[in-house]
Amino acid sequence: MTKVHETPQSSGVPRDDTHTRRSTGGLDIGVYVPQMGFQYSDLLHRARRCEQLGIGSMWLYDHLYGPGVPDLPSLEAWTLATALLAETERVRVGHMVLCNQFRHPVLLAKMATSLDQISEGRLQLGLGSGSIESEHRQAGLDWGTPAERSARLGETLEILTQAFATGRVDLAGAHYQVGDFPVSPGAVQQPRPPIVVGGVGEKYTLPLVARYADVWNVPTYALDQLEHKMSVLRGICADIGRDPATIVMSVEAVMALAPDDDTLPRIRELAEKRFGGPGFGLHDTDLIGTPDTIVARLRELGDLGFGQVVLFTHDRASDQTLELLAREVIPAVSG
Numbered sequence: 001m002t003k004v005h006e007t008p009q010s011s012g013v014p015r016d017d018t019h020t021r022r023s024t025g026g027l028d029i030g031v032y033v034p035q036m037g038f039q040y041s042d043l044l045h046r047a048r049r050c051e052q053l054g055i056g057s058m059w060l061y062d063h064l065y066g067p068g069v070p071d072l073p074s075l076e077a078w079t080l081a082t083a084l085l086a087e088t089e090r091v092r093v094g095h096m097v098l099c100n101q102f103r104h105p106v107l108l109a110k111m112a113t114s115l116d117q118i119s120e121g122r123l124q125l126g127l128g129s130g131s132i133e134s135e136h137r138q139a140g141l142d143w144g145t146p147a148e149r150s151a152r153l154g155e156t157l158e159i160l161t162q163a164f165a166t167g168r169v170d171l172a173g174a175h176y177q178v179g180d181f182p183v184s185p186g187a188v189q190q191p192r193p194p195i196v197v198g199g200v201g202e203k204y205t206l207p208l209v210a211r212y213a214d215v216w217n218v219p220t221y222a223l224d225q226l227e228h229k230m231s232v233l234r235g236i237c238a239d240i241g242r243d244p245a246t247i248v249m250s251v252e253a254v255m256a257l258a259p260d261d262d263t264l265p266r267i268r269e270l271a272e273k274r275f276g277g278p279g280f281g282l283h284d285t286d287l288i289g290t291p292d293t294i295v296a297r298l299r300e301l302g303d304l305g306f307g308q309v310v311l312f313t314h315d316r317a318s319d320q321t322l323e324l325l326a327r328e329v330i331p332a333v334s335g
Contacts (some may be wrong), residue, residue, distance in 0.1 A: 026335040027302050030057030032312040036066030036074045046317045047084045051091040053326035059096040059310050064135045085119035094124025101130050101141050105156035109163035113187045121188035126196035129153040150204035157212040164192035200229045210236040217250045220281030250308035254280055255287040257321055271314040291328035298333045
């Protein structure tokens with residue numbers, strides 16, 4: 001366990017099964033649209049198209065600049081999510097995932113409850129310990145060891161859990177000290193906005209997933225270890241008295257969707273050029289093909305236990321791809 005469990009803890013996730021937001025009819029499909037290089041109007045257009053087409057959620061990244069492309073424009077993640085939620089009515093918006101070091105957790109709790117109020121309950125709250133050291137160093141932010149980052153993330157998750165459950169935070173942690181702090185108004189979603197925690201590390205991350213997450217986002221590189229990681233998570237859940245079935249499994253994956261066989265070679269080539277390198281996971285899920293192929297592969301992910309798939313499309317959520325996804329893929333896998 002991480003240091004966070006050395007401090008007084010709540011019981012973690014409320015035991016009300018409704019808070020998992022688990023789809024009972026099939027896969028919950030969202031789209032990932034990292035904002036680097038886009039103007040706000042481009043992103044608002046995509047959010048509105050998702051809403052019009054019935055695509056359930058749109059996900060952003062949380063970086064201070066685009067990874068590997070620091071000179072490209074990149075809108076700040078929380079400001080952008082607030083604007084998109086204020087300009088839409090049904091689509092859910094979240095981050096895959098927020099960087100814990102960027103915002104003090106008490107401020108984050110206030111931001112989350114406020115945005116859930118503003119959006120009438122459409123916030124998705126993804127959290128992680130940080131992935132890129134250079135942006136922290138350049139901005140003068142703490143980085144620390146993996147153990148330190150995980151301990152800070154654990155305390156943040158505890159603060160959020162208390163804020164959502166009781167409207168007050170009281171924590172004497174190793175990294176954050178909060179004294180009977182009120183968080184009001186609370187969230188619209190009850191018992192709280194769904195918290196997404198990603199990663200498969202057995203020493204630090206999976207204990208946090210077991211204690212705090214509503215949604216466990218599994219990296220595509222770990223799919224070949226999935227049964228083992230699920231077994232480890234089930235064991236940790238048993239130790240703390242949590243039913244692992246209350247945790248929705250999620251994966252964010254690159255998808256190259258072609259309308260027909262004639263266009264598939266061109267789309268496959270584009271996807272390979274953009275996402276064929278290490279780190280993108282294009283071949284980890286093999287979501288490359290026409291709608292029938294994509295549907296078959298998504299059903300396989302559902303059979304593995306996934307309840308949510310967030311798709312990073314080969315063309316960054318063009319109108320054509322969103323329309324094809326909504327028309328020929330989502331109805332076949334959502335129930």
